[in-house]
Amino acid sequence: MNRALPARESSQPPEGERLEDKQLSSDQLEDKQLSSDQLEDGQLSPAGLDELQALLLSGERERIAQLETLVLSESGRTAAVSDVLLEAMLERAGRDPQFARSLRPLVEDALRVSVKRTPLVLAEILFPILGPAIRRTVAHTLAAASASLSRAIDQTLTLEALRWRLEASRTGRSFGEIVLLKTLEYRVEQAYLIHRETGLVLLHEGVVGSSTPDAGLVSAMLTAIRDFAQDSFQTSDNLDQFQLGELAVHVETGPLAVVAVVVRGSPPQELRDRLAQLLEGVHQHSNDALHEFDGDPQHFEITRNELTELLVAAYRGARAPKTPRVTHPRQPQRVAALIAVIVVAIAGVLLLAQRERARWDGFFAALRNAPGIALTNVSQQNGRWVLEGLRDPLGVNPAALLEQHGLPAAQVRSNLRPFASLESVFVLKRAMIALEPPSTVRLQLSNDGVLLASGSASTTWLANAQVRVTAIAGVARFNLDGIKIISARP
Amino acid sequence: MIYKKVCLLGAPGVGKTSLIQRFVSGLFDERYLVTIGAKIDARTVVTPSGEVQLMLWDLNGDEMFERVQSSYLRGMHGYLLVFDPTRPDTLEFALRLRETVEARGASVPSVMIANKADLHVDWQVSAAQITALDVYGLTRASAKTGAGVEATFATLAQLMLQGRREE
Numbered sequence A: 001m002n003r004a005l006p007a008r009e010s011s012q013p014p015e016g017e018r019l020e021d022k023q024l025s026s027d028q029l030e031d032k033q034l035s036s037d038q039l040e041d042g043q044l045s046p047a048g049l050d051e052l053q054a055l056l057l058s059g060e061r062e063r064i065a066q067l068e069t070l071v072l073s074e075s076g077r078t079a080a081v082s083d084v085l086l087e088a089m090l091e092r093a094g095r096d097p098q099f100a101r102s103l104r105p106l107v108e109d110a111l112r113v114s115v116k117r118t119p120l121v122l123a124e125i126l127f128p129i130l131g132p133a134i135r136r137t138v139a140h141t142l143a144a145a146s147a148s149l150s151r152a153i154d155q156t157l158t159l160e161a162l163r164w165r166l167e168a169s170r171t172g173r174s175f176g177e178i179v180l181l182k183t184l185e186y187r188v189e190q191a192y193l194i195h196r197e198t199g200l201v202l203l204h205e206g207v208v209g210s211s212t213p214d215a216g217l218v219s220a221m222l223t224a225i226r227d228f229a230q231d232s233f234q235t236s237d238n239l240d241q242f243q244l245g246e247l248a249v250h251v252e253t254g255p256l257a258v259v260a261v262v263v264r265g266s267p268p269q270e271l272r273d274r275l276a277q278l279l280e281g282v283h284q285h286s287n288d289a290l291h292e293f294d295g296d297p298q299h300f301e302i303t304r305n306e307l308t309e310l311l312v313a314a315y316r317g318a319r320a321p322k323t324p325r326v327t328h329p330r331q332p333q334r335v336a337a338l339i340a341v342i343v344v345a346i347a348g349v350l351l352l353a354q355r356e357r358a359r360w361d362g363f364f365a366a367l368r369n370a371p372g373i374a375l376t377n378v379s380q381q382n383g384r385w386v387l388e389g390l391r392d393p394l395g396v397n398p399a400a401l402l403e404q405h406g407l408p409a410a411q412v413r414s415n416l417r418p419f420a421s422l423e424s425v426f427v428l429k430r431a432m433i434a435l436e437p438p439s440t441v442r443l444q445l446s447n448d449g450v451l452l453a454s455g456s457a458s459t460t461w462l463a464n465a466q467v468r469v470t471a472i473a474g475v476a477r478f479n480l481d482g483i484k485i486i487s488a489r490p
Numbered sequence B: 001m002i003y004k005k006v007c008l009l010g011a012p013g014v015g016k017t018s019l020i021q022r023f024v025s026g027l028f029d030e031r032y033l034v035t036i037g038a039k040i041d042a043r044t045v046v047t048p049s050g051e052v053q054l055m056l057w058d059l060n061g062d063e064m065f066e067r068v069q070s071s072y073l074r075g076m077h078g079y080l081l082v083f084d085p086t087r088p089d090t091l092e093f094a095l096r097l098r099e100t101v102e103a104r105g106a107s108v109p110s111v112m113i114a115n116k117a118d119l120h121v122d123w124q125v126s127a128a129q130i131t132a133l134d135v136y137g138l139t140r141a142s143a144k145t146g147a148g149v150e151a152t153f154a155t156l157a158q159l160m161l162q163g164r165r166e167e
C-alpha cells in the first residue's frame, strides 16, 4: 500500500487547494480499488476496509463535523451568513429588479414605525430637505412679482444708472439687481392678511399687479410651512421670520389672523411694530368677522388701505427716489413720459436715417437696372459715393437719376467709363443716329444681330446706309429686302 | 371671490394627489410619488350658488391619522374621503378616518370617492358594500380617465356653499 499519499493530509493544505486535493485522492481511490481487485480475488478483508476508510476519510470526517456546527448551530449560521450578507444582497439586486421592490415594504414599515415612535428624529432628518423645497416653491411663486419690480426701476436714465448698466453687463447680473443692491435698504414687496385657522387669504397687496403671485396659494403655503414647523418640532413658538433667497418673510401672528410681508433687504424694527399695530386693529374692528369667517373675505376690504401702507421702501443715497411707496403711480408715469419723449426723438432720427438710406438704396437699384450701365462697384469715400463701371453714352445719365430720387448730385462721383452696349435698344439707337432713316423707314434688330430695314426709301439713302452701317457696333448684317425703292423727288 | 379650504383624506396610494392633479391641471401620472408633508393647489369652480376658489390641501396618506390630529385640518370647510376599491383595506381606513374626523367635532361637508373606476374589473369591494356607502355621498371617479372628477369637486363645492347659506 502506498502510504505516502495520506501523509500529505495531516499537514493541512491551504484553503484554495482543498478541492483539487480531494479530486486527487478520489482518483487515487480508483487506482487503489483497481490494485485491490488484483490483490485479493476481488475481496478486501474487514480490517483492511476499516483501515482504508480511516486512512482515506479521516480528513473528511473532521470537515463534516466543522460543517455540522456551521449549518446546524444558530450562531454558526449567523456568522456564516453575516460574512456574505452584503455581497449577496448587492449581487442579487444587480441582476434582479424585483429585489428592491420586495425590500420596499420592509423599509417603508421601518420608516412608519420610526415616525410613530420618534417623530422628532425623522422631522430633524427631513427638515433640511423639506424646508428648502417648500421655500423654493414659495420663492418661485413670488419671484415673478419681483422681476417686474426691477423693471420699474430699469427706467431711470441717469449717468449713475448708465454706470450700473455697465456693471451689470460686466458682472453678468441683471440691471435691476445692481440697482437694488446699490440703492435699496429694504422694500416691502407683498403683504398678506391671512385667516389664522383656515390659512385662507383675507387680503393681499403687492407692489406690482397684485394678481401676479396667486395670493391664495402663497398664504396657504405660508400657513402650511408654519404648521409643519410647529407640528414637527412641537414648539409653541410661531415661525415669525424666514428667508427665501433674497427675500424674507416676516410674520406676525394674532389669535385669529396673521399678517405676513415679503421683504427685500433688511427692514427696521419699526416694520414689526407696524405689523403688530395692523393686526391689533384687525382683531379689534373685525373680531366678529374673523370668528365667523367662512371663506368670503369681502368684509376685510376695510383694511386694504392699511395693508397697502405696509408696502414701503427705503433707499440709500441722495439721488435715489424718495417716494415712500413704490406703488406710487406718478413716479413710474413721469419716468415713462420722459422715456417716451426720448424714444420718440431717437425713433425720429432713426426713421429719417432709414428713409435716406432707403432712397439711396432705391437709386443704386435703379442704376443697376438701367440699360446701358454696368455698375461694378459702389464705395464711399470722404462721405461721397463713388460709382465704378461702364456706361453707354446713350444710356441713362446718373445725374438725372439722382435728381429723380431727390438725392444731391454733389454726393456722388461717377467713375463710369464709356462703352458701347450691345443691348438691342442701344444698337438700334446707334443705328438711328448713324443711318438717319427717313420717316418712311422702320428699323428692327433681330436676336442674331441682323438689322432689318423696311418701308420705302430713296436709292441715295440706301447707298449711304449700306456704307454707314458698317460702323455701327452690334450689327452683324444689314437686310434691306423689305425696302421698296422710291425715286428721289425732283 | 369666496375661498374654501378643502382637504383630501385617505390611505396611502389611493390617488389623492392624482385626483388633485387631474382636477387642477388635467394631467395624470402613472408613477406613484409619495406625498411628503402637505401640498397645496388651488382651482376656481363655478356652482349654481356662485363661484368659489378651492384651496386643495393634499396630505400624505402615510401619516394620515397623525395629520388628522394635527393643525393641517384646522378650519377646513370640507373634505374628500378617497379610497381605492381594488384594495378593500383602504375602505376600512377611510371609514375609520371619517370617524376620527367627526369625533374631533369637525362636522363639515364631505364626499366619499371610490377612485380608480377605470380598474372596475379589479375592484375587490362588493356592489352591495358600495351601495351602502351612498349615505356618505359616494361618487365613483378615475383620476386616470378623468371620469367623475369634475363632478365630485363640484358636488363638494356646492355642499360647502349651501352649508353657508343655511347658517
Ligand SMILES: Nc1nc2c(ncn2[C@@H]2O[C@H](COP(=O)(O)OP(=O)(O)OP(=O)(O)O)[C@@H](O)[C@H]2O)c(=O)[nH]1
Residues within 6 Å of the ligand: B010, B011, B012, B013, B014, B015, B016, B017, B018, B019, B029, B030, B031, B032, B033, B034, B035, B036, B059, B060, B061, B062, B115, B116, B117, B118, B119, B141, B142, B143, B144, B145
Ligand atoms: N388606474 C388608475 N390608477 C390611479 C388612479 N388614481 C391614481 N392612480 C395611481 O395610483 C398611484 C397612487 O396615486 P397617488 O395619487 O400618488 O396616491 P396618494 O393617495 O396621493 O398617495 P400618498 O401621497 O402616498 O398618500 C399612482 O401610481 C397613480 O398613478 C386611477 O384613477 N386609476
Ligand SMILES: [Mg+2]
Residues within 6 Å of the ligand: B016, B017, B018, B033, B034, B035, B058, B059, B060, B061
Ligand atoms: Mg399623494
